Amino acid sequence: MTKLSNLKTAFTAALMLSGAVLGFASAANADAIDDITKAGVLNVGVFADFPPFSSASADMSLKGYDIDVAQYIADALKVKLVPVPITGQNRIPYLTEKRVDMLVSVGYSKERAEVIDFAAAYAPYYIAVIGPAALEVKGKEDLAGKSIAVNRGTLEDTSLTEAAPKDADIKRFDNYNSVIQAFISGQTELMVVGNDVGAQVLARQEALKPEQKFQLMTSPSHLALNKGEDRLKTAINDAVAKMLADGKLNASSEAWLKVPLNPENLKD
Numbered sequence: 001m002t003k004l005s006n007l008k009t010a011f012t013a014a015l016m017l018s019g020a021v022l023g024f025a026s027a028a029n030a031d032a033i034d035d036i037t038k039a040g041v042l043n044v045g046v047f048a049d050f051p052p053f054s055s056a057s058a059d060m061s062l063k064g065y066d067i068d069v070a071q072y073i074a075d076a077l078k079v080k081l082v083p084v085p086i087t088g089q090n091r092i093p094y095l096t097e098k099r100v101d102m103l104v105s106v107g108y109s110k111e112r113a114e115v116i117d118f119a120a121a122y123a124p125y126y127i128a129v130i131g132p133a134a135l136e137v138k139g140k141e142d143l144a145g146k147s148i149a150v151n152r153g154t155l156e157d158t159s160l161t162e163a164a165p166k167d168a169d170i171k172r173f174d175n176y177n178s179v180i181q182a183f184i185s186g187q188t189e190l191m192v193v194g195n196d197v198g199a200q201v202l203a204r205q206e207a208l209k210p211e212q213k214f215q216l217m218t219s220p221s222h223l224a225l226n227k228g229e230d231r232l233k234t235a236i237n238d239a240v241a242k243m244l245a246d247g248k249l250n251a252s253s254e255a256w257l258k259v260p261l262n263p264e265n266l267k268d
Contacts, residue, residue: 032229033077036101041082042074045100048085049177052256053105053123053196065256066104069122069223069240072248073102076239087174089153092116095226102236106224107155108268117227120240121220122249123257124265127156129213130183130198131190137213143168149179149188159216160192184208192216196257220266 036042046054046066054064062083074081084100094100095116107125108118129148131137137146144165150157152172160170171188173179176197183191184205190213193201202210223236243249244263253261 031231032101032226033232033235036077036079041080042077042102043082043084043100044070045086045091045094045103046070046083047105049175050105050197065123065252068252069243070104072243073236073239077235088151095224101225103224105221107219108222109155109158116224117229117233119223119225119233119236121222121266121268122240123221124262125221126195126218127159127192127216128195128198129190129192129216130201130210131213133209133211135189137190139214140164146190147171147188149173149182149191151176151179155219156192156194163216220268
C-alpha cells in the first residue's frame with residue numbers, strides 16, 4: 001500500500017471516528033424535556049401511601065399535595081401526568097435509569113446531590129421522633145435502648161441512623177404503612193417520620209396518645225431530576241414559582257396540609 005493510500009485510509013478512519021463521537025455526543029445530550037414532549041407524558045415517581053402528599057382515593061386514583069404539584073407541572077409542559085408508585089429504596093434508581101422523569105418529596109442531601117439534581121423546594125418538611133405520651137424522650141440520647149420504626153432508604157432513615165446511639169434498636173420497613181402499624185401495634189416504642197405522616201397518626205390514635213418528642217432535622221421537600229437536564233429544571237422551577245405567585249400552592253397546602261403555606265419554610 002502506498003503512502004497516499006495509507007493517508008486516505010487514515011483520513012477516512014478519522015472521519016468515521018469523528019462521526020461516531022459526534023453521534024454519541026448527540027445521544028448523550030438528548031434533552032429530557034424533548035423526550036417528555038414527544039411521548040406526551042410526564043412520568044413522576046410518587047409514594048402511593050404517603051398521605052396527605054399522595055394516597056389512593058375512593059376511585060383508586062392518587063390524590064394529594066404532591067399530585068397537585070405534579071399535575072400543575074404536567075399541565076405547564078402540556079403533557080399527561082403519569083404517577084409511578086415508588087418506594088424509599090428504589091426511587092433514586094428509578095430516576096437515574098429514566099423509568100421516571102421527576103421525583104417529588106425528596107429531601108436535599110450532599111450524598112444525593114452527587115447523583116441527582118434538585119429543582120425548587122415546594123413543601124415544608126421536618127423529621128420528628130414520635131412516641132406515646134407516657135414514654136419520656138427529650139433528645140437523641142434518650143433513644144438509647146429504644147426500638148424505633150423507620151422507612152428504609154429514606155431521609156428519615158439516614159437522619160435517625162446518624163443521630164441514634166449505637167444501642168438503639170432501629171427497625172426498618174419498606175413503606176410508611178408498615179412503619180405506622182409497627183408503632184401503633186407496640187412492635188416498636190417509637191417511630192421516626194415526617195411531619196406530614198406524623199400528623200395523621202397524632203390525629204387518629206387517641207388511645208395511644210402519641211406526641212412529637214423532638215425534631216431530628218428540618219428540610220423542605222424538593223422536586224428532583226437527573227443531572228444535566230437544565231431545560232427541564234427551568235420548566236419545573238418556573239411552574240413552582242407560578243404556583244406560589246397565583247396562590248395555587250397555598251390552596252393545595254390548605255386543602256391537604258390543613259395550614260397556609262409559609263414561603264419561608266421552603267428555604268433550605
